[in-house]
Every structure is written in C-alpha cells, then in structure tokens.
Amino acid sequence: MEGQAVAPAAGTVLNALANGKGSAFAIDEYTTATVELDAGADGVTGEVAEDPDADTELIERCVAAVTDRFGDGEGGWVRTESEVPMASGLKSSSAAANATVLATLDALDAAEEISREDACRIGVQAARDAGVTVTGAFDDASASMLGGVTVTDNADDELLAREERDWAVLVWTPPERSFSADADVDSCKRVAPMADLVADLALDGAFGRAMTVNGLAFCAALDFPTDPVVEAMPVVHGVSLSGTGPSFTAVGDREALEALRDRWSDREGRTWLTTTQTEGTRIS
Ligand SMILES: Nc1ncnc2c1ncn2[C@@H]1O[C@H](COP(=O)(O)OP(=O)(O)OP(=O)(O)O)[C@@H](O)[C@H]1O
Numbered sequence: 001m002e003g004q005a006v007a008p009a010a011g012t013v014l015n016a017l018a019n020g021k022g023s024a025f026a027i028d029e030y031t032t033a034t035v036e037l038d039a040g041a042d043g044v045t046g047e048v049a050e051d052p053d054a055d056t057e058l059i060e061r062c063v064a065a066v067t068d069r070f071g072d073g074e075g076g077w078v079r080t081e082s083e084v085p086m087a088s089g090l091k092s093s094s095a096a097a098n099a100t101v102l103a104t105l106d107a108l109d110a111a112e113e114i115s116r117e118d119a120c121r122i123g124v125q126a127a128r129d130a131g132v133t134v135t136g137a138f139d140d141a142s143a144s145m146l147g148g149v150t151v152t153d154n155a156d157d158e159l160l161a162r163e164e165r166d167w168a169v170l171v172w173t174p175p176e177r178s179f180s181a182d183a184d185v186d187s188c189k190r191v192a193p194m195a196d197l198v199a200d201l202a203l204d205g206a207f208g209r210a211m212t213v214n215g216l217a218f219c220a221a222l223d224f225p226t227d228p229v230v231e232a233m234p235v236v237h238g239v240s241l242s243g244t245g246p247s248f249t250a251v252g253d254r255e256a257l258e259a260l261r262d263r264w265s266d267r268e269g270r271t272w273l274t275t276t277q278t279e280g281t282r283i284s
C-alpha cells in the first residue's frame, strides 16, 4: 500500500505565540511525503531526504495516527523531500505533517473519509505530541493544508477565516536556523496588545497591514533586525518576519518585489521570488 502527497510551505501574517491567534498564507514551495504501509511491519520508520540526522518523530507519529484511525494500525516507511529548509520560519514541520497525513490516507484509500480541515488537525496533534510546536501551529498547518490565507485560534484549533490572495512573495532566508520550539515565548507574550491589533486587521481582510505590524512587533520581541521590514514597507502590501524566523517574507506586486530583491540580496543567505498558493495539500 503506497501513497504520496505534496504540501506547500507558508509565510506568517500573525505569529500565534503572543495571544494564541495566528494567520498564515501558503506559498508555492513544497514538501513531498511518500508512504509505504506494511501490515507486518513493526512500527513506522521515517527518513528526511535532505538530512539523514533529522528528527523523524513527527512524520512517524503522523503515519501511526492515520493507520490507527483509518486502518488496522499498519506500520511502514515514510520519506519526505522538501524544497524549504527546516527551522527557517517557512513552516516545514506543518508541510511535512500535512503531506504525510494525506499520503497515508492515500495509501489506505481513505482520503475521502475525512475533511481536509480535520486531516490537518491530525498533523497538528502529532506536532504537539512530538514537541515541535508551541501552540500546535494550526495557523501554519491550515494554510498549508487548505491553501490561501487562514486566520485561526490555535487554542482550540478553530478556523476563523480563510481567504485567497494572488500575491507575488519575496522570501529572504538567512543562513542561520531557529527552531520554533526554542522561541522565547515570554518575550512574544509581551507584544500581545500588538498581536490583538494584528488579529483584528487580519479578520478584516487587511492582511498586508496586519503582516507589517506583526513584523515590527515580533522582530522586536525575538531580537531580529527591523531594517528588512522598514526597507520594504514603502513598496509592498505587507512584510514580516516569518514565524519565529529567521526568514522574512514580503508580499505585493511582482515588479516592486523584483526591485526589493536587489536590496535584500545584499544580505547573506538566499533571496527568492515565489507566489501565494491557493490549492493547498494534494495527493500526487
Ligand atoms: N521536511 C521535514 N520532514 C520531516 N520532518 C520535518 C520536516 N521539517 C520539519 N520536520 C520536523 O519538525 C521539527 C521542527 O522543524 P522546524 O523547526 O522546521 O518546524 P517549524 O515549526 O515548521 O519551523 P519553521 O517554520 O522555522 O520551518 C523537526 O525537528 C522535524 O522533526
């Protein structure tokens, strides 16, 4: 029994570490999961193509959660291949979990037995159980699973809004890595009044302005530089630190972002242009 699915990465509108509300948008960069199930296998073995030493607990838990609920507890093998690096702020764990959950459902021929929203909640619970998230990150996971821009309450995995936007997206990924689970949550909680404002803007559909306020607040809280945000502000719809960093994303018109790319590219790391994605996670 084999299955395969592909899930998009995402960027941040609102980081949920301050007040539990979050917002994120899917981008056109992907993680693929391939799953092979075997009724006789003893447990699940995971593999991350780009990093043989990576922690595979999350994807193994995703397979087991799906076979427990929709199969007969089959074990097997899962491998992810990703265009986005881990711990870069681009929600690689959400994309890996979503792709693995859907690939396992595909292997069991059970993809139509559950809504995409609930399938996403399986991956969020696996991320909590694996200890790779602070809030569960239903904001990131729902954007990756459903596509478009989502606004969520991560306290109870509730989807508050989903909309579609057709933006060009500029991403700067510095060479450093920062795991979400290691973020300074107390510092993030201090900017909760700003996060409340960002949530109101996002729920009004003013995603660009929401994102920029988020960027300034969380760069300050997590000690990231604000100059990429200030440089971008005059020419973009929105710009922010993505997640707990270190990547930044800016959204807007392609020509404006091409000009901004020339400035951001002076910094160390990788700067590239992509687009928003509205289709979400799919069986491949
Ligand atoms: N491509 C992947 N394949 C398998 N597991 C992954 C993958 N990406 C992330 N993970 C799992 O999630 C854990 C946390 O990764 P990471 O910090 O990248 O997650 P994240 O919260 O999505 O952060 P970021 O938004 O910074 O990418 C990893 O240690 C690993 O266990």
Ligand SMILES: O=C(O)C1=C[C@@H](O)[C@@H](O)[C@H](O)C1
Residues within 6 Å of the ligand: 012, 014, 015, 016, 017, 022, 023, 091, 132, 133, 134, 135, 136, 137, 139, 140, 180, 181, 242, 243, 244
């Ligand atoms: O681990 C978490 O709970 C989160 C991590 C970051 O991606 C945040 O952007 C997200 O809102 C929540």
